[in-house]
Amino acid sequence: MTESSEEKIxxxxxxxxxxxxxxxxxxxxxxxxxxVDSALDEIKNKDSVYRIIGNIMVSSNKEDVKNELEEKKKLxxxxxxxxxxxxxxxxEKADKLREGILHSxxxxxxx
Numbered sequence: 001m002t003e004s005s006e007e008k009i010x011x012x013x014x015x016x017x018x019x020x021x022x023x024x025x026x027x028x029x030x031x032x033x034x035x036v037d038s039a040l041d042e043i044k045n046k047d048s049v050y051r052i053i054g055n056i057m058v059s060s061n062k063e064d065v066k067n068e069l070e071e072k073k074k075l076x077x078x079x080x081x082x083x084x085x086x087x088x089x090x091x092e093k094a095d096k097l098r099e100g101i102l103h104s105x106x107x108x109x110x111x
Contacts, residue, residue, distance in 0.1 A: 005101060015094040016094060036076065040069050049065045
């Protein structure tokens, strides 16, 4: 195996590690998104809304809480979308690199 192939394999491993990190981040944001959606559904039918601050629960304005949750939801959706795009770019780059490695290995085998 040539040094070039070994470097490409190391690059591929680094790309796959980055893809794994993006996947974990995206899953965390998706879980938060589910929690926000659940909270928004929960406050729809409630007259009074409470917020936990530190170790205590405090009565809060329903509209303020709703607006904050909707803003948080938008932000989480943007983050998830950005991570998906980054994952896709890394996947494409990894696929090209993998093809290059396989092509190089086939050429070396034939020689």
